[in-house]
Amino acid sequence: MTDAQETAADTALRTTGGGPPDDDVPANGLPIPLLEPREGVPPVVASEDALAGVIAAFAAGSGPVAVDAERASGYRYGQRAYLVQLRREGAGTALIDPVGCPDLSGLGEALAGTEWILHAATQDLPCLRDIGMLPTSLFDTELAGRLAGFPRVGLGAMVESVLGYALEKGHSAVDWSTRPLPEPWLRYAALDVELLVDLRDALEKELDRQGKLEWARQEFDAIASAPPAPPRKDPWRRTSGMHKVRRRRQMAVVRELWTARDRIAQRRDVSPGKVLSDAAIVEAALALPANVAALSALPGFGHRMGRRQLEQWQAAVDRARALPENELPQPGQQVTGPPPPRAWADKDPVAAARLSAARTAVSALAEELNLPQENLITPDTVRRVCWEPPAPATEETVAAALAAHGARPWQVGLVTPLLVTALAATA
Numbered sequence: 001m002t003d004a005q006e007t008a009a010d011t012a013l014r015t016t017g018g019g020p021p022d023d024d025v026p027a028n029g030l031p032i033p034l035l036e037p038r039e040g041v042p043p044v045v046a047s048e049d050a051l052a053g054v055i056a057a058f059a060a061g062s063g064p065v066a067v068d069a070e071r072a073s074g075y076r077y078g079q080r081a082y083l084v085q086l087r088r089e090g091a092g093t094a095l096i097d098p099v100g101c102p103d104l105s106g107l108g109e110a111l112a113g114t115e116w117i118l119h120a121a122t123q124d125l126p127c128l129r130d131i132g133m134l135p136t137s138l139f140d141t142e143l144a145g146r147l148a149g150f151p152r153v154g155l156g157a158m159v160e161s162v163l164g165y166a167l168e169k170g171h172s173a174v175d176w177s178t179r180p181l182p183e184p185w186l187r188y189a190a191l192d193v194e195l196l197v198d199l200r201d202a203l204e205k206e207l208d209r210q211g212k213l214e215w216a217r218q219e220f221d222a223i224a225s226a227p228p229a230p231p232r233k234d235p236w237r238r239t240s241g242m243h244k245v246r247r248r249r250q251m252a253v254v255r256e257l258w259t260a261r262d263r264i265a266q267r268r269d270v271s272p273g274k275v276l277s278d279a280a281i282v283e284a285a286l287a288l289p290a291n292v293a294a295l296s297a298l299p300g301f302g303h304r305m306g307r308r309q310l311e312q313w314q315a316a317v318d319r320a321r322a323l324p325e326n327e328l329p330q331p332g333q334q335v336t337g338p339p340p341p342r343a344w345a346d347k348d349p350v351a352a353a354r355l356s357a358a359r360t361a362v363s364a365l366a367e368e369l370n371l372p373q374e375n376l377i378t379p380d381t382v383r384r385v386c387w388e389p390p391a392p393a394t395e396e397t398v399a400a401a402l403a404a405h406g407a408r409p410w411q412v413g414l415v416t417p418l419l420v421t422a423l424a425a426t427a
Helices: 003-009 048-060 105-110 121-130 141-147 155-163 183-194 196-210 213-225 248-268 278-287 292-296 307-322 341-347 349-369 379-387 395-404 409-422
Strands: 032-036 062-071 081-089 092-096 115-118 137-140 165-167
Touching: 032 183, 048 081, 048 092, 048 105, 062 121, 062 183, 062 196, 081 121, 081 183, 081 196, 092 183, 115 121, 115 196, 121 213, 137 141, 137 213, 141 155, 141 196, 141 213, 155 165, 155 196, 183 196, 196 213, 213 409, 248 278, 248 307, 292 307, 341 349, 349 379, 349 409, 379 395, 379 409, 395 409
Parallel strands: 032 165, 062 115, 115 137
Antiparallel strands: 062 081, 081 092
């Protein structure tokens, strides 16, 4: 058995039939189905009194804490958490309802200084931050899997390949704003944190074996200390199918419809796509309908849509049609940084040669280190340094440029020599 499988076998996990697993991986090599949490499914914490008990239990626990959150993406407006799951040695598993307990800052404070284990931390940290929970240190099992060279890094795939257990993943895309939450969903949620500590320990050993543990620690520190993402500029430009919209008047229609839809979705607390699809917005922008009758003939505005709804969408179209020329949106966003790589050969052949050499070198090193290129160094950082290289391009100046773009020390140390060589390339 691997160290990871030994770690899993040492824990009394309930599997098919409710009994503890054998000490070895099954002879047929198939993963062991993990169907029940060790202590069963805990009750959902939805009151301040119950939350106080959880805070006390987790403050008294030991070791790192496994944390997960469930959102209602595609059902509700925004990305708020509708269930928070935690597990810690000595405290067991807790399922907390952020609707009943919207302020979890007391729990966050009780866990200050404790390492949090999350899978794909950047997905959950924004919604956890909104309810008062933010780690001072963390271990991201998905990112650890990437750095260790695992080809599949979803939680189920990682638990299966590293620990030899199969998680049931049938409820990942359900509407977690449903109340009360069904028992099978709660079981699924509890199992999501059941093995995170075991997975973390096994991955730490593997990263240490590969000489990548310090790299991972730097990455985790960067995630934990990162500030909240700023609001996206002109979010309406990300409407699916926007590439079809080329005229400024049509872009104004997209902007007006997107803004009206967002306002309605926020008021009704539903996903914007449930109010009006992106495809319908683009159809209206391309057609520029002059009245409700013309609008109702377009895909996405059919017979199921009431007269009042049609009128509100037509009003948005009319606002765009009435805008003076100087208030229409410009064809593209104000882009900072280098142009798209496909344009480099025409705009600056020498820069294109630098970028080609850099990409080749980074790709070769990433393959040698058995990790994704984007984890070795982000493509955007490579493009920016190749488009406007420091002068002169020495080890010191290139290292400083990489650090200024957010590269971690381990990345700077590995990538700087490659870029110094690549920046000397000519067309």
